[in-house]
Amino acid sequence: EAGVTQFPSHSVIEKGQTVTLRCDPISGHDNLYWYRRVMGKEIKFLLHFVKESKQDESGMPNNRFLAERTGGTYSTLKVQPAELEDSGVYFCASSPRLSAPQHFGDGTRLSIL
Amino acid sequence: TQLLEQSPQFLSIQEGENLTVYCNSSSVFSSLQWYRQEPGEGPVLLVTVVTGGEVKKLKRLTFQFGDARKDSSLHITAAQPGDTGLYLCAGDGETSGSRLTFGEGTQLTVNP
Numbered sequence: 001e002a003g004v005t006q007f008p009s010h011s012v013i014e015k016g017q018t019v020t021l022r023c024d025p026i027s028g029h030d031n032l033y034w035y036r037r038v039m040g041k042e043i044k045f046l047l048h049f050v051k052e053s054k055q056d057e058s059g060m061p062n063n064r065f066l067a068e069r070t071g072g073t074y075s076t077l078k079v080q081p082a083e084l085e086d087s088g089v090y091f092c093a094s095s096p097r098l099s100a101p102q103h104f105g106d107g108t109r110l111s112i113l
Numbered sequence: 114t115q116l117l118e119q120s121p122q123f124l125s126i127q128e129g130e131n132l133t134v135y136c137n138s139s140s141v142f143s144s145l146q147w148y149r150q151e152p153g154e155g156p157v158l159l160v161t162v163v164t165g166g167e168v169k170k171l172k173r174l175t176f177q178f179g180d181a182r183k184d185s186s187l188h189i190t191a192a193q194p195g196d197t198g199l200y201l202c203a204g205d206g207e208t209s210g211s212r213l214t215f216g217e218g219t220q221l222t223v224n225p
């Protein structure tokens with residue numbers, strides 16, 4: 001079974017530019033989560049999809065972040081415009097049902113210059 | 114806001130020694146997971162504990178969930194260099210849906 005895959009693995013962009021991160025969950029996993037770890041801090045929740053619906057987006061930092069999961073398969077997280085404080089590692093995780101163990105991808109390392 | 118305080122943040126020991134990592138909170142969790150993360154990779158699930166007082170063993174690793182489901186510990190017996198890595202605890206809150214609250218992690222180095 002293929003794991004959670006994230007693309008790109010690294011991204012370096014300038015402040016003000018736009019970046020889109022992609023996550024492909026494990027096949028059949030309805031629940032998809034986005035998390036972020038900024039330098040020196042713990043991994044923090046951003047949002048949770050159940051299929052194509054946003055179940056919980058309480059962790060989204062502001063309206064520069066837009067997450068989508070059209071068709072309930074892969075998800076994208078767009079940051080527009082990117083700011084310096086958006087630098088960090090963005091993780092995606094998926095699970096087959098609520099409260100089941102979450103399986104994480106290897107993350108996208110985002111650097112804003 | 115739920116918080117998980119994980120300690121110690123860094124731990125450097127010699128091969129063969131024992132160690133314990135702690136995760137503490139004032140909040141109750143439905144379950145608590147322990148993950149291990151290697152550089153450049155995502156967290157990999159080691160174990161999930163669900164019941165207060167539960168103890169789970171994974172070879173030389175022993176995980177315990179507190180009776181009140183507010184704290185957990187990871188004990189490693191006779192540590193080996195292959196145990197080196199970042200250990201993370203993460204709780205699934207009773208009122209937070211299925212989103213995870215993470216501790217800051219413990220960076221363990223086991224020297225040969």
